[in-house]
Amino acid sequence: MPWTILPGQGQSLAFHQQGSAMKFDVAILGAGAAGMFVALAAQARGLQVALIDPHAHRLNNFAISGGLFPAAGSSLQRAAGNADSPQAWLDDLRQFAPGMVNENIASAVAHALPLATDFLLQQCAAPLHFLPDMVAPGHSQLRFHCVVPASGAALHGWFREACAQYPRIRCLTEPAQVQRLDPGFELRVGSDRIQARQIVLAGGGFGANAEMVARFIPGMAGALHNGSPTQDGSTMALGIAWGAQLWGMDGYQGQGHTNPGGATRLGMSIPTLGGFLANRQGVRFVAEDIGPSALAPAVLAQAGGVALEVFDAAIEAQLGNHGAYQQAVKAGQVITAPDLASLAAQTQIDLPTLERTLEAVGTFATGQAHDPLRRQVFARVLAPPFKASWVTGALSHTQGGLLTCADGKVLDQQGQAIPNVFAVGGCAAGLSGRGADGYLPGNGLAQAFGLGWRLAQALT
Numbered sequence: 001m002p003w004t005i006l007p008g009q010g011q012s013l014a015f016h017q018q019g020s021a022m023k024f025d026v027a028i029l030g031a032g033a034a035g036m037f038v039a040l041a042a043q044a045r046g047l048q049v050a051l052i053d054p055h056a057h058r059l060n061n062f063a064i065s066g067g068l069f070p071a072a073g074s075s076l077q078r079a080a081g082n083a084d085s086p087q088a089w090l091d092d093l094r095q096f097a098p099g100m101v102n103e104n105i106a107s108a109v110a111h112a113l114p115l116a117t118d119f120l121l122q123q124c125a126a127p128l129h130f131l132p133d134m135v136a137p138g139h140s141q142l143r144f145h146c147v148v149p150a151s152g153a154a155l156h157g158w159f160r161e162a163c164a165q166y167p168r169i170r171c172l173t174e175p176a177q178v179q180r181l182d183p184g185f186e187l188r189v190g191s192d193r194i195q196a197r198q199i200v201l202a203g204g205g206f207g208a209n210a211e212m213v214a215r216f217i218p219g220m221a222g223a224l225h226n227g228s229p230t231q232d233g234s235t236m237a238l239g240i241a242w243g244a245q246l247w248g249m250d251g252y253q254g255q256g257h258t259n260p261g262g263a264t265r266l267g268m269s270i271p272t273l274g275g276f277l278a279n280r281q282g283v284r285f286v287a288e289d290i291g292p293s294a295l296a297p298a299v300l301a302q303a304g305g306v307a308l309e310v311f312d313a314a315i316e317a318q319l320g321n322h323g324a325y326q327q328a329v330k331a332g333q334v335i336t337a338p339d340l341a342s343l344a345a346q347t348q349i350d351l352p353t354l355e356r357t358l359e360a361v362g363t364f365a366t367g368q369a370h371d372p373l374r375r376q377v378f379a380r381v382l383a384p385p386f387k388a389s390w391v392t393g394a395l396s397h398t399q400g401g402l403l404t405c406a407d408g409k410v411l412d413q414q415g416q417a418i419p420n421v422f423a424v425g426g427c428a429a430g431l432s433g434r435g436a437d438g439y440l441p442g443n444g445l446a447q448a449f450g451l452g453w454r455l456a457q458a459l460t
């Protein structure tokens with residue numbers, strides 16, 4: 001088998017061909033949410049792990065993310081008195097994304113998530129909490145977990161420190177070239193030579209690869225990408241070169257609560273708490289609680305590709321632990337208005353139209369009228385002082401990838417496992433696909449940790 005040069009890394013690596021190879025049970029390409037989780041779970045089983053990531057100095061999607069993941073049936077959730085179950089989460093997923101669920105992995109992920117969460121808590125002493133105030137569209141229960149206050153950067157930081165501390169995990173930060181042996185793999189990582197019996201492809205999705213986005217998700221070609229530039233599809237390309245089958249390549253996690261420019265976002269909870277969106281004309285255009293992902297193309301379809309997310313101080317008071325929202329406030333993205341006239345003046349939206357929109361939303365909230373856009377729940381009648389923020393639609397994270405079985409083994413065109421090749425996270429097929437509509441909030445980390453748990457148990 002020839003060496004496979006991963007895209008963008010050149011071929012001029014110093015490599016001491018004669019040096020003796022370091023031997024590992026498994027080499028993991030990518031130290032993000034999925035790769036680091038698998039490393040922790042694999043080392044706990046006594047396996048020697050090489051964890052390789054040439055972009056360790058850059059923010060990956062895990063560090064950019066909200067860090068929020070569902071774990072229906074975790075011990076933390078039970079202790080908080082929430083009756084939930086893996087089956088209930090699975091039912092929500094199937095109802096949210098009918099006909100679009102990756103049934104190869106969905107049930108396994110559902111049942112693995114509480115085990116993965118309890119593993120992090122009990123064996124790794126992760127500072128995880130159940131979040132009783134994290135309401136999310138599409139979820140029938142409160143079931144999100146994270147550090148407190150919720151922050152992907154903080155959770156990522158904990159994972160990174162944990163991986164550095166276990167002696168069975170060797171962290172390597174140079175680009176890898178990979179050769180398939182029979183059996184196993186040889187990798188050149190900088191001047192190191194590594195042999196591993198198994199390989200895990202965990203380099204994330206392809207949201208930063210303009211050519212792949214144009215090919216697989218043409219509707220988002222050229223759209224704002226608020227994920228990490230490390231999402232170049234390079235480990236997916238490795239699986240493709242080895243004959244892997246792809247699944248759900250047009251699926252993506254959109255983000256319709258992104259502030260223009262993409263540096264901050266409001267988080268997913270404001271519509272569920274009672275907020276609404278209006279376009280530049282002051283008119284509502286979508287059932288806002290369809291979820292942050294499906295909102296993205298709906299917002300992009302409005303004039304200027306933007307909308308105003310309107311809520312009030314009472315809703316803001318419930319967002320104290322929502323890290324993404326707090327960052328948006330710090331960045332000056334949230335407008336405060338003592339009354340509607342002030343909000344209209346600050347946003348240059350026609351006041352009479354905005355008044356009519358707010359009045360209509362009030363009648364939906366009190367049950368006096370039904371929303372023609374078919375939104376079912378308006379949690380409260382908004383009252384001054386008002387809050388608002390301009391948002392746009394962004395592509396956050398691609399969901400399609402290498403098709404795997406429930407244990408993360410990569411499948412070929414005939415549905416057979418490619419020997420010793422595993423994939424997880426954005427590199428692997430996600431939980432549900434097709435456009436932005438199928439992404440249930442939390443699907444990204446749910447797959448990274450849930451499939452990661454199953455994969456780590458399947459490694460030998």
Ligand SMILES: Cc1cc2nc3c(=O)[nH]c(=O)nc-3n(C[C@H](O)[C@H](O)[C@H](O)COP(=O)(O)OP(=O)(O)OC[C@H]3O[C@@H](n4cnc5c(N)ncnc54)[C@H](O)[C@@H]3O)c2cc1C
Binds near residue numbers: 031067253424427
């Ligand atoms: C704005 C935003 C908000 C999000 N919020 C949430 C949320 O709240 N909840 C949720 O569930 N999901 C969320 N997600 C999705 C979540 O971040 C991803 O599902 C998750 O990070 C996927 O894990 P991963 O390990 O595949 O990718 P990453 O975490 O991005 O890690 C991939 C790693 O692979 C490395 N890499 C790339 N190429 C190579 C290579 N060739 N060799 C070696 N290493 C390589 C990269 O440097 C990177 O460190 C969000 C995403 C974004 C962008």
